[in-house]
Amino acid sequence: MPPAVALIRLLLSLLFITAISADQNVTVDDTFGDPITGEQFVYKPASGGSIPAWNVGQDCPGCFAQPDPDQTYLHTWHDGTTGIMTPMSASINFEGTALYVYCILVHSAVDSYFTTNTNLSFSIDGEVVGSFLDNSPVPAGSNSTYNYNVLVYSIDNLPHAQHSFTLTNGNLSLALLDKVVYT
Numbered sequence: 229m230p231p232a233v234a235l236i237r238l239l240l241s242l243l244f245i246t247a248i249s250a251d252q253n254v255t256v257d258d259t260f261g262d263p264i265t266g267e268q269f270v271y272k273p274a275s276g277g278s279i280p281a282w283n284v285g286q287d288c289p290g291c292f293a294q295p296d297p298d299q300t301y302l303h304t305w306h307d308g309t310t311g312i313m314t315p316m317s318a319s320i321n322f323e324g325t326a327l328y329v330y331c332i333l334v335h336s337a338v339d340s341y342f343t344t345n346t347n348l349s350f351s352i353d354g355e356v357v358g359s360f361l362d363n364s365p366v367p368a369g370s371n372s373t374y375n376y377n378v379l380v381y382s383i384d385n386l387p388h389a390q391h392s393f394t395l396t397n398g399n400l401s402l403a404l405l406d407k408v409v410y411t
Contacts, residue, residue, distance in 0.1 A: 251411045256320060258405045259284060259304035269405075270319045271306065282316060283307045285404060293404055295332050299376040301407040305332055308403040309343065318405055319394040326384040326411040327352070327393060332404035333362055336373040347398030350381045352391055357383060377406070384411070 254264050261268035271282035285305040286297050297303040308316045334344040345363040349356055360380040381395075397403040 251325070253409050253411050254322075254324075255301065256322070256408045256410065257302045257304055258306045258318075258407060260302060262320070262322070265322075267321055269306070271308075272317050272319075281308075282318065293332075293334050293374075293402065295334075295374045295376070295404065299374070300332065301330070301377075304406075306403075306405045308397045308405070310397050310399055310401050310403075312399050314399075316397040316403070317394050318403075319392065320408065321390060321392050322408075322410040323388075323390045324410040325386045325388050327382065327386070327391075328379060328409040329381040329393075329395060330406045330408065331378050331380045332406055333375040333378050334373060334402060334404065335364065335375065343400050343402050345401050346380075346403060347401040348380060348403060349396045349398065351394040351396070352383070352386070354392070 254262060256262045256267070256269075258269060273281045283291055283306065285291060285293065285295070285307040286300075286303060288307055291307045292309075293307055295305060306318065308318070310316050329350065331346065331348075333346060336344065346360065347363075348360045350358045350360075358381050393408070395403070395405065
């Protein structure tokens with residue numbers, strides 16, 4: 229084989245290896261899960277019990293929050309409304325170095341029993357790594373009840389490894405989980 233052909237093959241194989249090892253963002257839907265690994269969120273408590281539980285938002289006509297499905301990732305979200313002492317969590321495993329968590333925020337109560345406060349904490353590999361609190365009203369001059377695609381947590385300096393992520397919804401809090409993205 230001529231040296232030029234061998235050199236071209238070597239360069240192409242190096243290019244292929246570089247492309248394979250490049251970081252890739254993976255968007256994980258709250259309902260459909262990880263399109264690469266098939267990993268699914270685990271919601272606790274699951275719906276169907278007598279205590280407040282996570283609901284598949286787009287399939288929950290009884291939920292007070294009714295965002296526009298066209299504004300959400302893959303037209304889905306999970307609705308978790310907590311009372312006092314009823315913690316709720318959503319967990320998923322991923323392999324990567326970064327994680328971004330996106331929720332929908334609500335800024336207008338549709339009922340006196342409905343909370344629009346969002347009080348979240350985040351754990352990675354069993355360690356609490358952050359929190360998010362929002363109890364703001366609708367911004368002045370805005371007629372929007374919902375804010376979509378809100379980044380509520382991010383971290384970009386994780387060691388490249390398998391990780392376990394958990395979002396915990398605090399007391400008297402509404403969580404509308406839309407998606408996570410990992411790298």
